[in-house]
Amino acid sequence: MTGFESEADAGDADWRPVARTRTYELVIDRVEEQIVSGALKVGDRLPAERDLAKMLGVSRAAVREAFRALEAQGVLRMGVGTGPDSGTTVAALPSQALTRLLRLHVALANFPVADVVRARIMLERESARHAATRARPDDLHRLGELLDEMDSPDCDRARFNDLDTEFHVRIAEAGGNRLVADMTIAIRESMRRPLLAAFDALGDDWHPIAEELRRDHRKTYQALRDGDAKAAEELTEAHIRAFYAHGWAREL
Amino acid sequence: MTGFESEADAGDADWRPVARTRTYELVIDRVEEQIVSGALKVGDRLPAERDLAKMLGVSRAAVREAFRALEAQGVLRMGVGTGPDSGTTVAALPSQALTRLLRLHVALANFPVADVVRARIMLERESARHAATRARPDDLHRLGELLDEMDSPDCDRARFNDLDTEFHVRIAEAGGNRLVADMTIAIRESMRRPLLAAFDALGDDWHPIAEELRRDHRKTYQALRDGDAKAAEELTEAHIRAFYAHGWAREL
DNA sequence: ACCATTGTATGGTCCGACCATAGCGGGGAC
């Protein structure tokens, strides 16, 4: 009985079922008001839960649920105690929340690996192209350090994975587009752990592959130093494609 | 359930895990366990709050805060009553949550408009290229309908804005990459309201600009029909650039 | 001047009660 409605409104009613007035949502609205109006800036403290509850005329539980929802979205940060890091404050790093959500998004929606790969290529090509012309000396310097550390013999798989992640993230940030960088970070970061599991599953086959990745990184690094945007783009895409072509995709 | 860690056993210095003993997070972990293990699929109902609290040996408030956080991330959906749509269930559309978060993200981080424009161009070029070869007949048919409705004289600015949004979203979905499409939707959707405000601020200047947008849409549509990926890409980028070149960017 | 104790403000957790909503089912009117 799909589409059957007892209260037939016969046509143009467009009878919007009055949005539920869940109290905690009203609290969320008030908080967002303060943020968008500029009254609350990043790092500012909100009133204590008990006080705000009193001010808004609602229960503390309602305030807590609102805070919890905002915290889950990375908007707020809650801490106990009385110091400067205590109380509920406007969070400084929403990127982390984006990462968390995107990770869940990927897990729940079960995106095809091919889609994720294409998205990575698209994002990182964009970043690499811009990084080739906009990368600052300290960006390049840090990239060089990362490459050297990845060459180090006492660099195990976990460390290599972290360095590899930072290498790509650094390039994304050097690209100068904060939004694109955040999306890149979110995706790369969301795959850090599954990637590590894939590393471990490789056994001794890991070494030659790691060597290949290092070569790719070196070439990309050189292209960035030369300001060769076209090469940086192409090398990045080839690098990512090769990365998944080794059959690791099955591990994801 | 005794899966509880007692006080530090003053021996090995492995005492890393501390401060993250928040009960509601443990509840979140349990729920995510059930989801990733497959025991809970999209649409499934979770136990009633009171029951789950009893089962996990925590208070109902802890369960509620966990649910609230997961709901804020778009993982769960909570509804009252006794029917099939009642109770707490695993949500089906995390895209909406992504949109919400990205909107807040943009507001809080105050991304430069240029960054958002570049991100749009990157995403929609990708979608357009693939849509040119993968768009299905019903996709094209719907796009045609949207174009016709945008031509209609009784199409006001709000309606035009909605149709324009759907036009771009449709192309993104026709591209076949769910992840890219979701990111496109999130960004386009997050700018729907500010864009509408910009429309209204234009006054009578709106009509010639709308006409230009319609022409752009027609050309893109034709490129998609022809399967001309290159043209679709270029037209999309030119369209978006022109879109913001009219000085609307200042309104954002 | 230094350090331990106490104080205080904050979030974290729990309990128990009641309200609001929405489907379900029994019982009466026809």
Add this chain to the structure above:
DNA sequence: GTCCCCGCTATGGTCGGACCATACAATGGT
């Protein structure tokens, strides 16, 4: 026999209060 009304029940939503845990601040003794 059929149909509608009304109360039942399960569910999330809200509330108030109590107590715990934490971390800094103020105090006071040495």
